[in-house]
Every structure is written in C-alpha cells, then in structure tokens.
Amino acid sequence: MIMRDMIEDIRPAMLAAMAEIGIAEDVWSGLLAGSTDAAHADVAMPCHTLAQVLRKTPVAISDDIENALGDSLAGLAYISTVNGFLNFTATPGWLTERVTAVVGDERLNVGFEEPRTIVIDYSSPNVAKRMHVGHLRSTVIGDALARMLAHKGHEVIGENHIGDWGTPFGMLIEHYLDFEELEVDDIDLSSFYKGARAKFDRDSEFAERSRNRVVKLQSRDQDTMILWRKLVNISLVHFNEVYELLGVLLTDDDLAGESKYEELLSSVVDRLEEAGMLDESDGAAVVFAEGWVNREGEPLPLIIKKADGGFNYATTDLACIIDRVEVIGSTEFLYVVGAEQAQHFAMVFEVAREAGFMDDSIAAIHVPFGMVLGTDGKKLASRGGQAISLKDLLEEAIRRAEAAILEKNPELPESELRTVAEMIGVGAVKYADLSTERTKNYVFDWNRMLSFEGNTAPYLQYAHARICSIFRRANLDRESARNASISLNHPNERSLARAIIGFAEALDDAIDSHSPHRLATYLHGLAQSFASFYESCPVLIAEDEATRVSRLALCDGVARVLENGLGLLGIDVPERM
C-alpha cells in the first residue's frame, strides 16, 4: 500500500539507471509497481517484457539494472533480484521518514485535488412512505462518496430526488384530507400509501376525487398546494429522523424533488423536438435511441411524454442534466442508483449527449450497486413480504449493539451506553454495506456484521478504542505524542508504519473507482496490523522512554487514520466501548 510514495522516490535513480541500460522511460515506467507479494518487496519490476527488446534473459536484465542502480538508493530501499524480478524493499529509515511526515500532518498526507463541482444523486425516498432497506445502499454509499470527495477539496452537491410528484399524489392528498383532523405526528407512513391505494381501488367516489385532485395539483391550485406541502413536510420529518439516526450529510437544502423540475419538463420536450429527435409512438412522445431494442427486436423508446400527457422519470432526469450543466455549472454527475437501472441511465445519457444537453467535458456516471438480500437469498423483506423500515432496522441494530456491550463490557458508564451503542450498531450496518464491492448483492446478516470479529465496524472501532484507552491510562493528551521522534525497530512496527503511510493512496483509490469498500479494506488491514503490533510491542511499558514515545506516536497516528477513514465512510468511532 505504500507503492505510490516509494515509486515516486525510486523513480529518479531508476531514470538514470534505465537510461544507462538503454530502455526508454515509457517502456519501463508502467512495469514499476507495487509488489504482488509483500513477503518479497514493497515495490517490484518484472523484467520479462524487456527480454525481447534487449535480447537477454529477464534474470540478466534485472541483475544489470541492479548493478546500474549501484548504491543510488542507499538509505531508501534495499534492492534484490529473483527470477527476473527487480525488488525494492523500503529501509527502516525511509519508513521512519515517511510515517513521521504522515503522522505529523493534520491531513495525514491526504492531498487536495483541483476542485470540481460534483453533483451526487442519492437516497431518493418517496413522500408518503417510510424509508425502507431499499434506500439503505444508495444513502450510505452516496454519503460516503460525498464525504470522500469533499475531503479532497471538491464542491459536492448532494441531490436527494425525493418522489414528491406525479399522479399518485391526487389520491394521497385526498386520503390525507380524510385524516385531516389528525395531528401531523399521528400519520402513520407505514400504512398511509397502502391505505390510499386500497381506497382508490375499491371506492369509485374516492377515485374520482383523486383524479380531480391531480388536475388541481398540476394547475397549482392554491389550496391543493397547501395540502401537498403539508404531506411533503410530514415525510421530511420522517426522512430527517432517519438521516440523523444514520448520520448522513443530507439536509433539506439537498432536496431536489421531482416537483422542482416539473416546470422544466415541457422545455425538455421542446428542445428534443427542436433537435428533431422526438417521435410519436402509441400516443406518447418518445426518443428512439440508437441501438436499443425491446423483447420483440423492435426499436426501444425512451418515453418523454406519456400518452396521457404526463411525464415520467426519463424526462425528469434529462431536466436535471440541463439544470446541472446550465445552472449549477457542474462537470461531474454521480448517480448512486441500483444496478437494475443501468439501461435507463445509458439511454438517458445517450439522449442527453445527442440532444446537446451535455458534451464530452461532462462526466455523467452511473454508480450502480447490488441488492440487499435476506438470509434466504432473496431480496430482503419482512415476514409479510413487505420492505423493512429503515428506522426499525437501525433501532434493532442499536438494541443489538447495546446488548453486546452490556455483555462484554459491563463497566461502560451508563451515560455513554446509548451513544456508543448507536455508533456501533449503526456503524455495523453501514460498514457491512460499504465493505463489500458495490456491484455485488450481499446478504444482510446481523450476526456477521455485529460479530465484533473480522472485517466489521466493531473490530475497527475496537482498535481505535484500545488506543484511546492507552492514552487514558497514561493520562496523556493524544496531541502530546505527535511530535515524537519515531523509530521502527520491531518488524511489527515497520508493518504498522507501512499501513499508516498507505492511507492517502487507499483513499484516492477508493475515490477514483467510486468504491468505498477499497477504503474499508485498507482500514481493516490497518486495524489488523495494529492488533499485531499491540500484542508484540508494549507501549506504556516499553523498554525505554524513546521507544515509549515513538510507539505512542504510532498509536496516535493509527487512531487518527481510523477516525478519519471511518469518518469518511460516515462511521463514528467511540473512545471506549
């Protein structure tokens, strides 16, 4: 994980050596990379592809390069050759210097990038319904990406496209009117939508009222808008409750409901018309994008305006693109939306480009993710087949975490129990999601995510808490350790230093691939490295004072990487647990 820094430092000497041997930089540059096996080296260069060029064996070539390098890397890396591999292993001196720089830096050597304005589309619950597990991944992954990108200096604009518009709102408003005597808090979102739907299906008078209400809503009838607003607000109270429990950044400022774009929709139609892209099909206005066919092999349309005059979400997505390009001035859009919508986004992006809504300077990226499955291997649902409420799920996580704490650390002060249980329970749920490769489905398993062992949030949080405990016991400020001189005499100290140094690179890797799990994988490796260090390298009872302060500095560094890294994933770390 330290290859980026090492390669950078090795490069000058390599430039000279390779010039001497007569191999152009662009030929060898890509070969110099992190070792695939930490036991061999930190950085390695396989010389096999050079064999054709130089008409020598890889073994001879690696030896030649080693000779050409001479002692130019003295103090930086040890060089060795095995079977045509040129191996570089960081010296303790180099590791010491680098880890000192990281630990001494407020940002742990995480750099800033040239700021971009990035819009992230995530969460997107529906008004008049409870948030459910189906919203978990989008919310958690989107939030992590938002935090990581913001940390790199970008302007991140979260857009929460709540479903707050469309034909169902006629029936929802009428249903709401029937409840009008109720206080806002008494509306039960778990049954509200279903109740409205059921009434709509069985009661023709209600259905008629609903249809009339839709017309009023679309014409912005004032009384109707007031009712609509109330209904939305009730839902917002619920969303914000869940967001607070989840600990995500979304606020009302990020709301970008469908209603917001509603007025732009007709102009989307006009612009597509002007571009000559619009076709009529079965009464609907559609665009036939190149290359898409339906089940029967006929051209597959993107429906812009339905036969009944209404719009659907493709049109809204196109309106959003126009808004982002022309109003917000963003150049990068991330859509954290389930993988099942891949085709939809491919079509929307293609149409948007064809219509000139965005050009090649704009990166519109669908960031897809797989499903959350139950232990039966099917889409996670309650006994009755309904989606599980996110709030209920999180509360259960907290309950389970609390039970685990009471069992394992009964000494934890009562006053901290609830807060710590929230950090652990919610962290466990989020980490379970963020630590697996996005595009895969994963099985939601309480025992696994809260097991406190393995690649779980509690394991990482525990590593952090242990470090805090060391400082507490020594009655030392964490800051006091920061400027200590570090020495790496034990192999586990060196492994730990390598792990600490790798933070910035792991973060960049996660960001570049929009894959929070890469950061999670790194953090787990760091925590494991720390656990081994902790076992073999006594800190407070170290053999001498210099070792003690050096180890305290390493501990502080690990704790800060864990806190910062988990923080970027949206996960809090307790100081004791």
Next chain:
RNA sequence: GGGCGCGUAGCAUAGCCUGGAUAAUGCACCGGCCUCCUAAGCCGGGGACCGCGGGUUCGAAUCCUGCCGCGCCCGCCA
C-alpha cells in the same frame, strides 16, 4: 429471445480496471497464548482444478471468446 451484472476454500469476501513470483483476508475448524496497556485480541495449522472449455501471452483469477449457473432489466411506475 436480447442486454447488463455476478460466479474465487464449508461459508462470506478482497484481488480483475492497469496480466507477473507460493491466489490474500475474515468466519467456521484444529493447536497454542491472559500474575503484563480491553482475550471484543494475538500466534501457528489444515482447507481453493479462481464456474467450465478454447484463445492471446514468456506468463492469465485478471485480457478476448464460447458455453453453464444465478440475479436483474427489456414502452407509457419511479
């Protein structure tokens, strides 16, 4: 039928973009380690034709291709 994705020890995963050395990690399993900073831990061990077959390459879990299995998507819900 077409498209997209996934397939790695008993289980769960990383590695695949950008090809390299004995395929990494966790759970479970086996064996060790607490008069010593939280054993929620550590150390060691067994366990994998990387779905199957072809191809490219000095070299393939990784790239290409054909199968197989699973999931999802394929016009007026969003």
